[in-house]
Amino acid sequence: MTAVQPKPTPVGETFDSLNPATDEVVGTYAVHTADEVRAAVERARGAALWWEGLGYAGRAERLQRWKGVLTRRLPQLCQAVRDETGKPLRDAQLESVLAIEHISWAAKHARKVLGRQRRSTGLLMANQAATVEYRPLGVVGVIGPWNYPVYTPLGSITYALAAGNAVVFKPSEYTPGVGKWLVDAFAEIVPEQPVLQLITGFGETGGALVGAGVDKIAFTGSTATGKKIMAAAANTLTPVVIEAGGKDPLLVDVDADLDAAADATVWGAFSNSGQTCIGVERAYVHERVYDDFVAKVVEKTKDVRAGSDAAAQYGPVTMPSQLGVIRRHIADAVERGGKALVGGVDSVDDRYAQPTVLVDVPEDAEAVREETFGPTVTIAKVRDMDEAIEKANATKYGLGSTVFSKTRGVELASRLRAGMTSINAPLSFAGIASLPFGGVGESGFGRIHGPEGLREFSRPKAVARQRFTAPITLTSFHRRASADPMVARLVTFLHGKR
Known part of the structure; x- marks a missing residue:
C-alpha cells in the first residue's frame, strides 16, 4: 500500500x-x-x-x-x-x-x-x-x-x-x-x-x-x-x-433499454472516482427487469478499474478524508443486510477506491441517505415507477436525476424532485449550455x-417613461374629483367579471 x-x-x-x-x-x-x-x-x-x-x-x-x-x-x-x-x-x-x-x-x-x-x-x-x-x-x-x-x-x-x-x-x-x-x-x-x-x-x-x-x-x-x-x-x-x-437517483422502467441504462449507471456512478455531485448514487429498478439489469451492471463493472496508469478508467480519490466516508457507507450497508456484488469495504485502500455495487440495502442506510461521493452505487427493486418516484424523492437533496423509459420518460422526469433530469442518457443536461444548472433542498439554490x-x-432594472399626459391623472393631489369613480368603474369593467 x-x-x-x-x-x-x-x-x-x-x-x-x-x-x-x-x-x-x-x-x-x-x-x-x-x-x-x-x-x-x-x-x-x-x-x-x-x-x-x-x-x-x-x-x-x-x-x-x-x-x-x-x-x-x-x-x-x-x-x-x-x-x-x-x-x-x-x-x-x-x-x-x-x-x-x-x-x-x-x-x-x-x-x-x-x-x-x-x-x-x-x-x-x-x-x-x-x-x-x-x-x-x-x-x-x-x-x-x-x-x-x-x-x-x-x-x-x-x-x-x-x-x-x-x-x-x-x-x-x-x-x-x-x-x-x-x-x-x-x-x-x-x-x-x-x-x-x-x-x-x-x-x-x-x-x-x-x-x-x-x-x-x-x-x-x-x-x-x-x-x-x-x-x-x-x-x-x-x-x-x-x-x-446530491444523492442522485436513476430510475429504470419496465420498458427501458437495459444495456443503455446499465452503461449509464456504471459510468454515472464510477467516473471521476464517483466524485460527481450529479453522478448516479442510487438506482431504482422495476421488479420485472431488476435481475437482468443488475446482471448487466455487474458485468459492465468488471471492466472498470481505478489506477494512475493509462489503462485505468478513473483515478484516485482526490481528497483523502473522503476515503473514510466511502468505507463507512459500504460497511454500514453490509452490516444492515446489504450485499456487495462487486467490491466492498476491502475495495477501498489508502488512495484508490475500486467500484462497489450494492443491493438489498435498507433505505435508511447511510449509503442511500447520505452523499457518498465515491465509486459506489446502490440498486433497489421496486414494484412500479410510483414506488421508484416515492423513494427517489425521499431525500433532503435534489440535484440531478436520470430516467430510463421508452414511453414514460417525460412524465417520470416531471415527477422527480430535482433541479435537473436526463432521459435515456446520463447527465446530458450538464452538457447543454442553454439549460440552467442547480438544485433544490440541501443541494442548494440559484442557477448557473x-x-x-x-x-x-x-x-433587473425597470424603467417607466411617460409618452404622453394621460387624460386621468392619478398620481397628484390635484386630480379631479371625478377621477376616482371613473377609475373604479374602469377596474370593475376590466377585472370584476367572474
Whole structure:
C-alpha cells in the first residue's frame, strides 16, 4: 500500500499542491490573508467599471478569444487537471470541452438575455412605455471545487463575466494550479484591468472573500460548508448561489433499454472516482427487469478499474478524508443486510477506491441517505415507477436525476424532485449550455448556465417613461374629483367579471 496523501498544510505563508496519485509537489501557492483578499476586491471594483464599459460586444469578443486560448492549449490544461486531481486525461478533456462550450454560449447570448426589453404597461398605464434590462452586480466572488476544477467554477465565472462583472476566484486548495492556469490565460486576453483575479488558500481565505464586500458569492461544495457561507454572508446581506451535494437517483422502467441504462449507471456512478455531485448514487429498478439489469451492471463493472496508469478508467480519490466516508457507507450497508456484488469495504485502500455495487440495502442506510461521493452505487427493486418516484424523492437533496423509459420518460422526469433530469442518457443536461444548472433542498439554490445563469449574476432594472399626459391623472393631489369613480368603474369593467 502507498502512503496516504496528506491534506495540503500551510508552511509559513504558502502551501503545496500535491498530485494525489504520487504525492509529488506540483506547485506552491500563497495563503492569501483577509487584507489581501479585500485588496483584490477593491482592485476588482475599478476593473468591473472598465469591463462593463466594453459593452456586450466588447466582452463577447474577449471571451471568445479566451475560449480560443483554452481550446488551442487544451493538452496543457488537461495535464494541469490531471496533475492535481489524478483523473485520466480523457476525463480532464471532457470537462474542459464542456466548459469551452459554455464560454461560447454565454458570450453569444448575453446581449439577447440581459439587454433592454419592452414590457406591457396595461390599460391604466397606457401612456407609459416600460422596459427592463439586467445590469451587472459589480464584483462576484467564486469559490470553486476540486472535483471538476475547470467545468464547475467556469460555470459561474463565465456567466458572471458575460454579464459584465469582475470576478475574484478562490479555487479549492487541492486544485490551485488549475485555477491559476485559467486566470493567467484570461489575463493574456484582458491585460488592461484585473477583471478576473485569483486568490488561494484554505477555508479562512474563502471566508475572507465572503466578508470582503463582494456583490455576490457563487459557491460549489459540500452542503455543510454552503450553510456556513450563507451564515457569514447574512452579516452583510451578500446574496449567494449555492451548488451543494446530491444523492442522485436513476430510475429504470419496465420498458427501458437495459444495456443503455446499465452503461449509464456504471459510468454515472464510477467516473471521476464517483466524485460527481450529479453522478448516479442510487438506482431504482422495476421488479420485472431488476435481475437482468443488475446482471448487466455487474458485468459492465468488471471492466472498470481505478489506477494512475493509462489503462485505468478513473483515478484516485482526490481528497483523502473522503476515503473514510466511502468505507463507512459500504460497511454500514453490509452490516444492515446489504450485499456487495462487486467490491466492498476491502475495495477501498489508502488512495484508490475500486467500484462497489450494492443491493438489498435498507433505505435508511447511510449509503442511500447520505452523499457518498465515491465509486459506489446502490440498486433497489421496486414494484412500479410510483414506488421508484416515492423513494427517489425521499431525500433532503435534489440535484440531478436520470430516467430510463421508452414511453414514460417525460412524465417520470416531471415527477422527480430535482433541479435537473436526463432521459435515456446520463447527465446530458450538464452538457447543454442553454439549460440552467442547480438544485433544490440541501443541494442548494440559484442557477448557473443558460439564461438563468446570466441573470443570476445581474440585477433587473425597470424603467417607466411617460409618452404622453394621460387624460386621468392619478398620481397628484390635484386630480379631479371625478377621477376616482371613473377609475373604479374602469377596474370593475376590466377585472370584476367572474
